[in-house]
Amino acid sequence: MIEIDAMSVVSPESITHADAAAAGYPGVGALLDDLRGAPELPLYRVEFHHAGADPRTALAAGEQLGAEQRAELDRRLTGWTRRARTAHGPRTLDVIAAKPGVRAGDLAAALDRERDPFKADVRKLKNLGLTLSLEVGYRLSRAASILAAP
DSSP states (O other), rough: EEEEEEEEEEOGGGGHHHHHHHTTOOOOHHHHHTOSSSSTTTTTEEEEEEEOOHHHHHHHOOOOOHHHHHHHHHHHHHHHHHHHHHHHHHHHHHHHHHHTOOOOOHHHHHHHHHHHHHHHHHHHHHHHHHEOOOSSSSEEOOHHHHHHHO
């Protein structure tokens, strides 16, 4: 994870060789050549630092999924389902379990849902540590497997 320290609008002329090198470019010209968009659009400098490991990684690993964590995940899934008046959370987990590595659009179609709301649900499940994103599609995390265990 990263944390943003500062963001400012800069002119291309103000970019130094040190700036380009810090951004991974051999020089200012290479950095400017890689910019997208019209030249009249603002150019932003974003400064950031490493903020530590993504807490979802530990959740997804499920190694520390104790009784309290399991009860909290159950509570949140139940609340989500109740608020949505549907079983989107559990059904989303089921379709990912049955079809790991399948495109979101295909998984959504299997649930007779639109792709974008389906993907939003997958993000909610990922934030709970229950799914992992693959290059294509998703798979259940170890935490989801433990949650599903009796």
